[in-house]
Amino acid sequence: MIFICPICKQKLELFENKIVKCPSGHSFDRAKEGYYPLLLSSGGMHGDNAQMVEARRAFLSAGFYAPLARRVAALAAELLPPGGTVLDAGCGEGYYTSVIADALASAGSCGQVCGFDISKDAVRRAAKRDPRLHLAVAGSYHIPVADRSVDLLVDLFSPLAAEEFCRVLKSHGVFLMAIPAEDHLFELKAAVYDTPYRNSPKDPALPGFDRLATERLTFRMDLSDRAAVSALFGMTPYAYRTSAEGRARVAALDRLSVTADFLLFTYRLSI
Numbered sequence: 001m002i003f004i005c006p007i008c009k010q011k012l013e014l015f016e017n018k019i020v021k022c023p024s025g026h027s028f029d030r031a032k033e034g035y036y037p038l039l040l041s042s043g044g045m046h047g048d049n050a051q052m053v054e055a056r057r058a059f060l061s062a063g064f065y066a067p068l069a070r071r072v073a074a075l076a077a078e079l080l081p082p083g084g085t086v087l088d089a090g091c092g093e094g095y096y097t098s099v100i101a102d103a104l105a106s107a108g109s110c111g112q113v114c115g116f117d118i119s120k121d122a123v124r125r126a127a128k129r130d131p132r133l134h135l136a137v138a139g140s141y142h143i144p145v146a147d148r149s150v151d152l153l154v155d156l157f158s159p160l161a162a163e164e165f166c167r168v169l170k171s172h173g174v175f176l177m178a179i180p181a182e183d184h185l186f187e188l189k190a191a192v193y194d195t196p197y198r199n200s201p202k203d204p205a206l207p208g209f210d211r212l213a214t215e216r217l218t219f220r221m222d223l224s225d226r227a228a229v230s231a232l233f234g235m236t237p238y239a240y241r242t243s244a245e246g247r248a249r250v251a252a253l254d255r256l257s258v259t260a261d262f263l264l265f266t267y268r269l270s271i
């Protein structure tokens with residue numbers, strides 16, 4: 001059990017496969033799908049809503065981001081020490097997490113693959129997708145895992161909680177992150193906005209980490225129907241920032257050839 005009590009930070013133990021408890025008696029039900037709801041604040045919706053989760057699930061499951069998933073998984077398999085622990089921060093519906101688990105299995109690694117996300121809808125889907133994953137509902141700024149317990153932390157487009165990442169990583173642990181690069185989804189923006197801008201990715205300054213490598217991964221995605229175009233649009237932040245006119249332009253697109261462009265950074269904790 002990688003997860004700890006979100007209240008007192010002690011180890012959690014699983015009882016009868018139904019409930020986890022810490023020595024102080026705080027207890028949390030294990031969801032029937034197999035994940036642990038460890039988010040303390042319960043007011044309102046957290047993270048992506050069911051609609052956004054569904055758009056992303058549909059788009060990712062169609063394989064459009066497979067080159068990114070494969071590269072991330074290959075790096076994870078290369079960087080994880082034997083029997084190590086991977087933690088996918090903001091794992092969403094577990095698409096990348098599951099591909100990482102596949103890569104480790106093919107490499108004969110017996111490492112454990114864990115993840116968390118603040119969206120319960122997303123974590124439920126992740127648990128259904130892949131029973132090998134160890135999953136919790138939690139946020140990046142209060143990660144319910146012990147200090148120095150993770151060998152490889154992965155952050156794909158989730159908040160960069162550098163202090164928490166430093167805390168949970170083992171000494172000289174590895175951190176892998178991806179961010180959108182300059183040309184990412186430019187053609188989609190050009191279809192929606194009168195004056196589309198290219199991204200200007202900021203080099204993440206990460207105190208306490210040494211950069212191991214930076215690579216850029218660029219590929220083209222040919223979306224051949226309206227469902228794919230609207231799924232892509234629905235999983236971007238643009239979906240919520242675009243005027244009705246812009247949304248109508250997207251809805252009218254029955255195909256789109258669009259660039260995927262990412263920067264992948266790997267770091268090692270300095271101490």
Ligand SMILES: [Zn+2]
Nearest residue numbers: 005008022026
């Ligand atoms: Zn406790």
